[in-house]
Amino acid sequence: MTTVPLEGFHPVKHALRFAPSLVFDVRVRDPAAARALCERLAPDVTDALLARATTGEVAHHTGIAATGALPPPDTSVLRHRDAPLVLLDGPRSPGNAGAVVRVAAAAGASGVAVTGTLDPWHPSVLRGSAGLHYALPVLRLAGHELGCHGLTGPLVVLNADGDPRAALPAEGVLVVGSERSGVSDALRQRADVVLALPMRPGVSSLNLATAVAAALYRRR
């Protein structure tokens, strides 16, 4: 079983809410303080968290940590969906990728798929998502899964030189480029439409997580 560290109250809370069976080894520094924090911020998880907690040293400042198991990859979202799938094309920054998972979960996207070398389940990405990886499928795509037998649905490429009026359909794949080089030529060539988020003259681009947020909420 592959596991990931859940460092701090928010990742543990989200994992317990969305996938309680995948959370184990919950540790709290001080049970009374953990109870007070839960009751103030997330009373719905108080019982679940404290029932599995052992007391011990926890490095995180919230005094709460756990271990999460990776869910089995749900690749059905590559082919069928009723809300857009976000496809991150070779992101470099774990913080950006985590922020995308967080906003994708909040905005009701069907999942997040990632190409390239960044492991979307790396602990730094999980920190950036506040554990919302457990709220929707988060997948790493191998090259062959981008082919016609893997990913299907209209490809909506986000790029500043696109059409600001282009639509993002529910069954669409929202393709977002990397911090440095944008969307790869291979995916640009497959675009059904290129969607731009208009910017004031002189501004070259939005941060990629901000662009995903704007595109998903514009659709909602």
Ligand SMILES: C[S@@+](CC[C@H](N)C(=O)[O-])C[C@H]1O[C@@H](n2cnc3c(N)ncnc32)[C@H](O)[C@@H]1O
């Ligand atoms: C930081 S930008 C990449 C900038 C990169 N230097 C380039 O040449 O595209 C990361 C990604 O966010 C999306 N993005 C950023 N600003 C955008 C905008 N105004 N309209 C549409 N997409 C945008 C694009 O998908 C872009 O590839």
